[in-house]
Amino acid sequence: MLSAMGEFDLIARYFTRPTRRAALGVGDDCALLLPAPGTQxxxxxxxxxxGRHFFADVDPFTLGHKALAVNLSDLAACGAQPLAFTLALALPQADEAWLAPFSRGLLALADAHGCELVGGDTTQGPLNICITVFGEVPVVQGKxxxxxxxxxxxxxxxxxxGTLGDARLALEALRGTLTLPAAALAQARRRLEQPTPRVALGQALRGVASAAIDVSDGLLGDLRHILRASxxxxxxxxxxxxxxxAACARPDWATAIISSEKQLxxxxxxxxxxxxAFTAPASARQAVQAAARQADTPLTRIGHIDAEAGLRLMDAAGKAVTRSFSSFDHFA
Amino acid sequence: MLSAMGEFDLIARYFTRPTRRAALGVGDDCALLLPAPGTQxxxxxxxxxxGRHFFADVDPFTLGHKALAVNLSDLAACGAQPLAFTLALALPQADEAWLAPFSRGLLALADAHGCELVGGDTTQGPLNICITVFGEVPVVQGKxxxxxxxxxxxxxxxxxxGTLGDARLALEALRGTLTLPAAALAQARRRLEQPTPRVALGQALRGVASAAIDVSDGLLGDLRHILRASxxxxxxxxxxxxxxxAACARPDWATAIISSEKQLxxxxxxxxxxxxAFTAPASARQAVQAAARQADTPLTRIGHIDAEAGLRLMDAAGKAVTRSFSSFDHFA
Incomplete structure (x- = not known):
């Protein structure tokens, strides 16, 4: 009886769970949250x-994962510990065959990070998933x-x-602009559809990194935000x-069909x-490596900060790379 | 140069303001908020x-107002003091003629309530406005x-x-199912397009009301949430x-064309x-009136809570009214 499943049934069935950290979760006018003392x-x-962030035929389980993952990634970039989130969902219709796997994918990632669904909204409309996520950051001696x-x-x-570029590689393959061997596509597609928010790394970098951002629009564009702010x-x-x-590391996979220029x-x-993407003083290299081990996350040092404004690219021989790269912009 | 206005320009131009209560506002991966000590x-x-919540040709100034008002109304129903909000906005295109009045309407109401825009997201897509609002509620002796x-x-x-029913009256007039005198339509339309969130009343009712909810889906449906929860x-x-x-109070306005059954x-x-909509013990009648005066908000006592389950309607003569009323459901 899909057509008879109203908003409140839908919320009760797929999105209501016992509260843990929240004082009050789904089901009143507001959720109530009590951040731990000494945190912000x-x-x-x-x-x-x-059509913009995912294809209409994407697996709803992975979509549920990704919708929360991109938000947890922002918390990670702040070094925050995930606490809770709200979900506002516009759906063309209350389709159980979609809602069941979507909520499973969403809540599996939420559980993995102890991040509690505390409220939200559902409405009818073109498919749109809006998540607001809350995390805690310690405040030490007022700082x-x-x-x-x-x-x-x-x-x-x-x-x-981690790795960069594989999500775009998968996107291009799904768009049909290039062809990948099945194993390479599967690997790249996991990066596109089920990204891993670097939550543990963000927290391990508190007091170590001097600046950080999550790479969502492309490394150059996102790095420029750090350069401008700093x-x-x-x-x-x-x-x-x-x-x-990653997908181009095996010569039998993608390198055969993608030029090194395209890879870059x-x-x-x-x-x-x-x-x-983050910066840290050269004196903190050991601490950075310790954070990487603690968070079980590989890191690559790819450059350094200059006093001089601008973003320069150099090859192994120290020669300037002058081609232009365009960053992704949801309104460009 | 609308087409050249990207996401970051758009945010900078219309939605970035100096932070006040927030430790960090728009422009980093996360906003940082420090709730006052002793609050939740x-x-x-x-x-x-x-198409679901507003017409395509609605005045963007009033839409900005309403998008925040419906969220502040939820804070009001919890007795919370507004603190901050995030805005996620999907727009078909970055249209300055729309964005400028929308942001003015939104931020005018935000300023009136000291509620700070601290972050959000913009993307291209069918018009969708998702606001998450944060407020503070005192915790007194752990309660x-x-x-x-x-x-x-x-x-x-x-x-x-306040008043009930005028928003729906305006909606029906705009849909063309009935005709109102111009003055009546203007009054009813303000109620539909620029509702007043009862923020001061909600706070004044802390410690006075026994239960509260905001009336968004229709009084009967929303009251049933209180009955079920209690x-x-x-x-x-x-x-x-x-x-x-309100619009039917003047006989020359709407009563001539709308039956009393329809009004109800x-x-x-x-x-x-x-x-x-809220409940309070009969012993608190003076305190309720004091809260109404303090919040400068008219109140009407329309019934009482029974031990017996169910929602009964009685006319002035104490006779049961047995017709059925259907509540609004965004998926029904």
Whole structure:
């Protein structure tokens, strides 16, 4: 009786669970949350729109995962511990065959991070998923421990976590602009559809990184936000960067069909990566490696911060790479 | 150069303002918020979809107002003091002629309530406005002062604030199912397009009301949420209720063309009212009136809570009114 399932039934069936940290969860006018003493609340909202952020035929389980993952990624970039989230959902119809796997994918990731669904809204309309996520950041002696974009200083190293470019590679394959071997497509597609928010790494980097951002629109564009907020410039090593695209590491997979220029394009401006890009003083290299081990997350040092404004690309020989890379912009 | 205005320009131009209460506002991965000591955070999300919650040609200034008003109304129903909000916005295109008045209407109401825009998201897609709002509720000696749905007890009075039914009257006029005199339409339309969230009343009712909810889906439907959460029933006086529709108070306005049955329909099940419905012990009548004066908000006592489950309607003569009223459901 899908047509008879109203808003309140739908919420009760798929999105209501016992409250844990929240004083009051789904089912009243507001949720009530009591942040731990000595913490500050980190808040971020992300909206996913069909046709823009995902294909109409995407597996709803992975869509549920990704809708929360992109929000947890923002908390990670602040060094926040996930606490709770709200979900506002516009659906063309209350389709149980869609809602059941969507809610499973969403809540599986939520449970993995102890992040509680505390409220939200459902309505009829073109498919739109809007999540607002809340996390805690310690405040020590009046000073917030949040990782901001504004703390990068000349001489700092620049790092990225994990791999970059594979999500874009999968997107292009799904769009039909290139063809990948099945195993390479499967691997790249997992990166596109089920990104891993670097929540543990973000927290491990508190007090270590000088600035951080999550890579959602492409590394160059997102790094520029750090450079602008910190009033600095940067130099990146393209011969290191190009190694970051995982699917091209095996010559029998993608390198045969994708030029190295295209690989670099995807690494530097692919988008949808949900890795962390961050800076740290050279004196903190051991602490950075310790954070990587603690969070069980690989890191790559790809450049350094300059006093001079602008973003420069250098190859292994120290020669300037002057081609242009365009960052992803949801309104460009 | 509309087409050249990207997401970041759009946010900077229309939605970035200096932070006040927030430790960090728009422009990093997360906003940072430090709730006052001894308070709990109240959180609510509402999503507005074109064609479902507003007409495509609605004045964007009033739409900005309403998008925040419906969220502030949820805070009001909890007795919370507004603190901050996030805005996620899907737009078909970055149209300055729309964005400028929309942001003015939104931020004018935000300023009136000291409620700060701290973050959000913009993306391209069918018009969708998702706001998540944060408020503070005092916690006194470990006990939250939030107004919940679950505190109504047999013998309690039932009140509603302001007027009910006018928003629905305007909606029907705009849909063309009835015709109103111009002055009546203008008045009713203000109620539909620029509802007044009862924020001051909600706070004044802390420690006075036993249960509260905001009337968004229609009085009967919303009151049933209180009855269910409190495991009680209720009796409403229809001869009092019918006086709540403002546009019909002048005989030369709407009564000539709208039957009294229809008027009662709109009052009890019209929806989109954003008034508060609440219960309070009969012993608290003076305190309720004091709260009404303090909040400068008219109240009407329309019934009482019964121990017996179910919602009963009685006319002035004490005779049962047995017709059925259907509540608004975004998926029905």
């Amino acid at each position: 609340l980190a808040i971020s909202s992300d909206m996913l729109v069909q 917030s421990q949040a990782l901001l974009r504004s703390g990068a200083r000349a001489g700092d190293d620049i790092y990225v976590s 009033a600095v410039g940067a130099t990146l090593n393209t011969s290191v960067a190009i190694t970051l695209i 394009d995807y690494v530097l401006a692919g988008g949808d990566d949900y890795e962390l | 955070l109240a959180i609510s999300s509402d999503m507005l979809v074109q 939250s002062q939030a107004l919940l749905r679950s505190g109504a007890r047999a013998g309690d009075d039932i009140y509603v604030s 495991a009680v029933g209720a009796t409403l006086n229809t001869s009092v209720a019918i006086t709540l529709i 329909d709109y009052v009890l099940a019209g929806g989109d009212d954003y008034e508060l």
